Amino acid sequence: MSITRAKSIDFLYEECKDFDLVLVPDAPMASALNRRLDQPHFGPFAITPRRLAARRREQAEDRLAFLEIIQTTDLNWKETSYAVGNILQCWEYQGAADAVLNYEQFATTATHTAVDCITEMDTTSKRLTEYCIESDTSVAVVGFKQFTELERSILPPDYDIINLFTREPFDHPPFRVLDSPTAIVDAVLDTVTAENADDVAVVLDAASQYSSLIESALEAADIPYYGGPGFTDNTRHRAFLQLLRSAHAGRDTQVNDVRPLLTQLGMSIDIEHDEKRLYDLDRQGVDWLLEFRDEVRSSTFEEAINAYEAVTDSTIDAFRNELETLGILDDAITKPAIDRLEFYLQSYEVPIDRENDGVLLADAKSAAHVDRAVVFYLAIDEGWTHSSPRRPWVDEDQEFERNIRQFQRLLQNGVDQYYLVQDTSGGTPVTPCLYFEELFDKDFDKFSDLDSLQHSRSFRETQSGFEKEPLDVSPEEVSALSQSSLNTYVNSPRDYFFSRILDNPDKKHFREGNLFHDFAEFYVSHPDVITTDTLDEVATTILNEVDPFLRGVDTEVCHTTYRVGLQTIVEFLDGNPPQGDGFVTSDSGRGENFFAEYYNRPIDASHTERWFANTNLGLKGKIDLVHNPTRLLDYKSGSKKSAYSIVKHSALDPPSDKPNFQALLYLAHQRSEHPDEELQFTFFHFLETLDDVVTGDASLEDCLTTVTYYPVTYEEYITRPVVFTELQEDAANDCNKTFSKSTYEVYRALLNAYEFPDTRDSDELIKSDFGQTLTDRLIADVGDYKYVKNGCKQALRYLLRIRNQNYFADDLDRFEEFVRERMSELNTRRAGDERFPVQGLGGDPNYRYVDNRDCILEGESR
Template sequence: MSFPKAKTPERLYNEVESYDLIITPDGPLASALNRQLDQPHLGPFAIPPRRLAAGRREKSEDRLAFLDIIEHDDISWKQIAYAIGNILQCWEHQGSHNAILEYDAYVDDATERAVKRIADIDTASMELTIGNIDPNQDVVIVGFDMLTQLERSFLPDEYDTVDLFTDDPFELPEFRILDSTTAIVDAVINSVSVKNAENVAIVLDQNSEYSPLVESALEAAGIPFFGGPGFSDLAEHRAFLQLLRTAFRGTETLIEEIRPLLATLNIDLDIAHEEKRLYQTEAPELVWLTDFCRKAETYTFGEALTAFKKRANCELETFRDELDTLSIANEPVTEHGVDQLSFYLQSYEVPVNRENEGVLLADAKSAAFVGRDVVFFLGLDEDWTHSPPRRPWVDQQAQYTRNIQGFQLLLQSGSKQHYLVQNSTGGSPVTPCLYFEELLEQEYDRFSDLPSTTHSQRSDLETPTAFEKTSASVSTESVETISQSSLSTYVNSPRDYYFSRLVESPDKDYFTEGNLFHDFAEFYVNHPEFVDSTVIEETVEFMLEEARPLMRSVDEETRRTEYRIGLKTIIFHLGANPPTDDSFLTPSTGRGTNIIADYFDRTVDSPVTERRFDAEDLGINGVIDLVQSRIQLTDFKSGSKKSARDVVKHSSVDDPTDEPNFQALLYLTYWRSKFPDERLKFTFFHFLETVDDAIVGEVDIEDTLTTVTYYPTSPEEYVNREEFFEYLLEDGANKCQKILSKIDYEAYDDLFEVEKPPKTTDSNELIESAFGQQMIDQLEDIIGEYKYVTTGSKQAMREMTRVWERNYFESDLDAFETFIQDRLTELDRRLAGDERFPVEGLAGEPNYRYVDNRDLLLEGER
């Protein structure tokens, strides 16, 4: 695939060396031509129009104009910045500084005042407007189409032009597709050294994630570079601004929101604090920060900078100079002042003095030519496409021509080009820069639709094996048992499970609150006589104190009500349904701690609460909240209630869902190993389910309970039993009760003699099966061919499927035991590195609502 080839600096020089003056569209191309000179030249040879007009390097005109105007006029900073931007842009496209006044919709008092002030400021634009190139010089323009209207107004009446491109094709090198941003950065860093840094350029979107990663990697490797972070990008400058913002953000500021500031202040907090509120987090490391924020308005900007400089142990003289430039160093710190400072730093690039040595970092949207031998292009995605200014004074076609020619020239910079890209990120395809569509005349959605090769590892730039795959060492630690939560995570997304083993997670409000409720329930079971209304209120306040760092202040009263009702609901249920027997249990260590018991200086040693199990023979582990009786386990839940049907559905191993939850099935499997022939029950107690009901009226405790039963038999045998016949006779639907009242159990049992019912949760499938038709026929023979007999038979069969889909049977637990062993074998194989942990789970694409490490999941099997 190809497009017109750009002329090399050597070829361009050969075409223009006889001229007195060469005008180029940008500085790097001019520098490349100047390096070709083999003899002294009087005055400039190759030079961009602005530099020639100003007689110096170009300065940021928008910032100069802004500083001049705010010094002389009392006017809104945002308003004047908007006006200056329009004036300079219109000037560039129309050739006159007051051309903006012809567009009434963009003219206001600020614009008129800015036009007058700009006319008196020494800028390159004004020199271009009032000056001209010496007509006696022999002038040639390289890349005339890339010059703006203002630059063209500076040209003499007569000049020659030289095209930037030839009729020869430039064969586009293949895109090198890597797994991730970090893989791309590694590929570059592994190919660059101190020795070859002067020959290397890296082109990237300076607003992308590549920019900070590349800069950090080069710094860590000790490789010099320039053209990278600007004034506002320096870590200390950003941290100081974040410090000022934090002072006015209020009490809801989270630790995770100010991590860069904490790093600059050398404050290292455990990740568990990530989602806690700053002012509610008790940590000695935060004292200086919270004290500063509380009294920020007593400082001037200069004093605040001094305090920060001392605490962070950094040099900030350039920032102090900028405060002086803005005339706010001695102004008191206010929220409005911080907003203005933030706006200024976001809007204008403050000059930074630095050595131009080492690797050149070039912005994809600013550069049109890079004068280095080896050039890495990172990303090349749709963010490389310029957003054309939507203003009436802009010639859209001319602007597009400048942009696409600049892109075309940029792609061919250097004698070696390396295009390093991603094919997808965050589960979505990466769209290549839109200019490729016109240059290549081919439709595409992602880079793999274009000539490309896929790589997973990197080596040295100069070797042909630079992008060959290599194997990474993986821990071979075996997993003996798995918990219900880990199993659910693994089934949803094995890769998310893998990262959950490597990455710590922050404390969550619902985890903290859930643990507090669990501890109270255990405490109450151990000391029911101790808990009275005073203890309840004291517990509520203690829970608020513990959870306060994780909640918004506006939610505190709501949480207080929820806590009180939740505690009372726990007391009501456990008081009415205490554990009935513990003689069959051995002592248990439980979870080890109980913060509620510690608060009241009591112990919890009942064998029926928080009972830990680790069954290596089954491959499972867990903690039982409450052993209600020999045949019933109870689990306390602070979340929303699920029906028994949903519990069974989402624990299916034959047809996994995208909301896997194996708790009831796993715990019953363990309990069956202790009591294999017992009918067992598992109850979810959703103690917050009736909070709304408790506020407005009476509570039915049954609304908080979801129970599933394990029957130590087959589903088909169970519905054949006399007890199920009696259940249908008493609690079945009307027509079902009517037909069964006309027969006895022996006649009911005869319905199962010839055909056996298929185990299904689809009632229509059961009704249409051979058993279903046989049941209807036999009942009609006994009772008569009445419509209610058919209806009643169907009602009975629907009740059968309801029982099957709401409970577990022997085959379900047997299948689950096999399922566990299969998953553990598979897990060991993946941990050993024999195969990768896929993103997709057993139900296909993971349900991202239940994924904990979303940002770490890379799509596909690369």
């Protein structure tokens, strides 16, 4: 099967121009046929059945019926909406207003009440039911199968049917596959101008992201359009609704929850406060909002509108009129009242006056005819598929056929059609509209499997006000990267770029972490100031500082958590005080310390919060604690990670999906200070034993994860006698038994003779030639026993665990080269020679770790 060619409007007009009356399935087709009339015509010519019967523009009778019922009966809003939807839908498919009562599961008391009310109303459906076309009228019905039972009920005994389709296939244009939604919208704006806007239509899923994208793009380019935003899309209407909703949100409402409202109210609040409670902000302008939130619960909707209009210096008369129509303008603003209002606005489209000029934005699920010369079709994905009503009065097969015919007609509008689509979105294949499965006699998973053209993203000439002016300024090169910047850059260079130019909100865990770090630094310098009683005071102080980020119910739990964390830090530092001379570089320096100011005591320890900038390696950072010259320590408030996990996520080729190079970076710098020494980096997860402290079973060792750097290559390390001794004593039982019966000379000779495989997978190592050779040699030396074969597998796993839980000289060598490559790459991009791509070294970024998600469109790669 293929797409069947639809008849053109001109061809249809020639077929039906001699009839007195032409009934068509949708209003745009009627308008197109009427525009082609070449001689005066008495009465209507091309018209929809509803327009013919009602003698007026088609109205959303579901909304009108809803309004009538809630004002004349005792039914609540939700049961009214449910009943109205069923009644009108069944009427449409069965041809009678009370047809729904023939279905027992729907014949409820509420439905009976609603039927009685609707049958008394002057609705289009009622007029359609009562209307009959005079028998002496010559009638043509265009697309008879598209008409419902109610629409067919007006037909006279004799009429002619004009098919919408020919018997020929439609040679559709190729699918133009672009990289992203932005690229698709750019492609549209490459063609559309203010001068040709009246000749262009854009067909899209109105519920998709394309709706807002194309509207914003057209507005920015000063290109007129219509058929876009509805009543509830009005920014002032949305802001007023959010204002009402916020009044009942409680004292835990965060700034980011109401930021769009604050913007509409002209209240500028820095983004750093986004995750704080609104009630804790001392900012000019917020007082009005807080007062309104307190007062609105005793106000009426009209009083709230008046207050909103006064503070915004604007009017929302349309919203006021709609509330009056609903009969709630003078009602109190209770939470149930707001819920009902939101339900109504989500359920019904409030009619608005639109200008009929410019680009036509058409919903893919409404009318099938678009009378424009150039038509762009955006996405054509599964969002274009109709959801057939699941009701007993609907024949699903007939409904599917009706929808697929409409879809085929829709794809053929205009003289020129452009199908603009994506193959993938966010790394996931985009599913083409499901109707294509019926229309194309071939297997496909994505658009590029069909007749398609690949398009790389093209950049439009910028509009006035956005021109780029060349600047004679040399870009400043980055000389060193911190671990957080490197992590972000490897995951997504685009996210790194935005992190350099955008501010991010202050966060609860950042504030907590900084305070714990300040406490640990202060305690190293002044352990005598802190006592058991003091810890309660410190916990309360931290709680007060973090309080703006907390819900009221979290306060006591957080205080306990802070108290336990502080106690754990104190116990560790008491039992493991820093040793040696500390760590000093030319870039060392202490920032502000909250507790130093709180207790009015200086910080004089050379072991804590040590900054470094190693430009030779391109690395910089801050070391929480130099525990001794060869051991660094970092405080962590998050959950504990194993040494295996730390090494795994610092992989370079390919990088992990959660890249974290902190340990590698700090050890690389420490190696430059102590080049031939064994070094350690310890993560101190001071909240890890929170539950154990409560039960009295806590152990400091459970808080610590240490990775060790050995100043030799991995292969050199495992040839050491100490490793052979570990295989004899510390590995699993069969390994101990096997190697205890062999000698170090046998082990060393084997490692000297054969190269150890470059793998971190134990199964791969065991199956390797080296693994087989080791087994054969130990069998020859110890005997052909089952425990020897198993012991060799255990030995190989043990050796691989050493590799996967530690760092060696070759690891740090590769990391330093990796950093040099990233630095060169980064500075090239900073100079403007190439863009910062979305994809990192490992492909699509892990969006869980992308901080500026709103700035990166899903599926964008360049």
